[in-house]
Amino acid sequence: MAEITLTDYLLLPVYLWLIYKIAYFYRKKYYPKGHPYQSYFIPALTVKIAGAISIGLIYNYYYSGGDTFNFFYHSQIINSTFMRSPHAWFSLITHRADSNDLVASKALSDMYWYDDIPAYTTSCIGALIGMFCFTKYLVINVIVASLSFIGSWLFFVQYARQYPNLIRYVAIAVLFMPGPIIWGSGLFKDSFCLFAIGCLVYCIYVLFERREFKISLVLLLSVSVMLLILIKAYILILLLPLVFLKTLLVYRKQLSNYYENRLPYYIVMFIITVSLFFIVRRVSHRVSAEAVQTTLETIKRQKDYLLHVSLLSDGSAYDLGDFDPTLGSILSKFWPAVNVTLFRPYVWESRSVMEFFNSFESLGMLLLTLYLLVSRNIFKTVKNIITDPTLIMCLLFVLAFSFVVGVSTYNFGSLSRYRIPGIPFFMLFVLVLLFKDRPAAAPAAAEGNEVAAEAQPVS
Structure with a gap:
């Protein structure tokens, strides 16, 4: 109907x-x-x-x-x-x-x-x-x-x-x-x-x-x-600490500009580190080894079930290989999971019109990544990343998010939806690294207009 x-x-x-x-x-x-x-x-x-x-x-x-x-x-x-x-x-x-x-x-x-x-x-x-x-x-x-x-x-x-x-x-x-x-x-x-x-x-x-x-x-x-x-609570769990990490790194840069020494920054870092230590210690008392093991076994069962259902339904399944319900075994699928989230399905893996459409987006992201790797000096790229809090946040979130999505989905149709929160972060990371060092395309007056007319979208 x-x-x-x-x-x-x-x-x-x-x-x-x-x-x-x-x-x-x-x-x-x-x-x-x-x-x-x-x-x-x-x-x-x-x-x-x-x-x-x-x-x-x-x-x-x-x-x-x-x-x-x-x-x-x-x-x-x-x-x-x-x-x-x-x-x-x-x-x-x-x-x-x-x-x-x-x-x-x-x-x-x-x-x-x-x-x-x-x-x-x-x-x-x-x-x-x-x-x-x-x-x-x-x-x-x-x-x-x-x-x-x-x-x-x-x-x-x-x-x-x-x-x-x-x-x-x-x-x-x-x-x-x-x-x-x-x-x-x-x-x-x-x-x-x-x-x-x-x-x-x-x-x-x-x-x-x-x-x-x-x-x-x-x-x-x-x-x-x-x-x-x-x-989707896992997105908040992955993203929120990284957004605040980025904020902290921005504060660090600002402090280094205002003070010849970084004593205030290290004092703040010490306070945050001590606070996090006691928070983690308190939480660890509530999270038993049995609970962790149960979570790992759930991931394993979910993987087997989703893969089985995907194979029976429309054939759009992917498999990262078998793993045991242990942290080390699941982490061994880290890079295959990241790869499948960002760069698959490949064009030849498409089994439907929508998968074919999704494969071109994946192909575009893969080609951009390869172009970044071959066209930019690796040492300068690493320097650009570690000196830019935004790029650090984007990289860490994309890796963590892509792993979680890739290791838990096992169907290209579902993957095309589940991965979209990570796409803006990934594309921002790649495109900024590709074009960050290029001279400004707009005249200085345009930048002045932007600052003068800077909107406040939420007032």
Whole structure:
């Protein structure tokens, strides 16, 4: 049964008009003519919206279903209770449904993801958005794409400020990569993760590096952290310490500029190190060896199960080889896992149209990486990395994230979605290293305009 109806097509132009009306007003206010970011704003929003519509049409008419419509199905069930019982609707949204409530009980009986917190959270956000658009799939998709764009845009603004001579390449890395455009725009978990990641790194940058305190940024940071906890907590676990590490390294550079000796920096480092020691010591008492072993065995069982299911379903499985449920054995798959996340599927491994599309993105990233390795002096490249806190953060996050995703997915179709939070960091890392030492393309006046007209996207 088709989830996209005639009403979707009738309502879609109205909501697109409203979204673009807001977007043009925002651009005119914060990025007027002559601002170096101005030319990227509407095109970046447009490709996100086009991606959301395209992936919805593909899943509806080509696949006749999929995860995005499963999320939407739950959103429909939640919102169907509102007219009969607002209390039941609210209890479902807050995941506190009472089985003794007849309306809530009926809704619960129709759901199969209620106890799957990440999936159900995605459905609840879809339901909340649906309350403003009659719970129509295509309209929800374009609104989700707009939210995802906000996160990507804040991510772009932060690093465009840090690399004012590389704005075009930062835009390519963050705003115009095909994977995040397609898989990070519709009603998917990853769309909300992109929103949360972009907002998180931007808020920490403004609050801690620029030291500009704003209540709105604190609230946005809190929402971003909560979203990642509910949807994909491992991203927060990997990213948050690295973002603060980057902030610490920035402080170190600033202190070295203001003081001939670095005593204040070493005092701060000592305090942080001692604090972390006691935190780790306290946590270690709660994490037994049995718990660690159980986690490793779970990873092993999940690998065997996912690989088996992928082989039976559509043949788009990949295998990193067998490993034992021990830390050393799992870590032995580190580089194969990183490779599969960033550079596979290879073109000849594609078994479907969508995999063929994904393989070209992988091929492009592989060729860029090889070009970086052969065209740049290795010692100068290493120096550029270790002297740039942003590149250090990007490299560490990409390696850790790619390992976790690669060692736990075992299906190219799922991998194409799961890897997209890492793509902006990887592309930013590669493109900055490739073009960082090139002379500025824009005249000094353009940089002056950027500083003078620097927008405050969250005020």
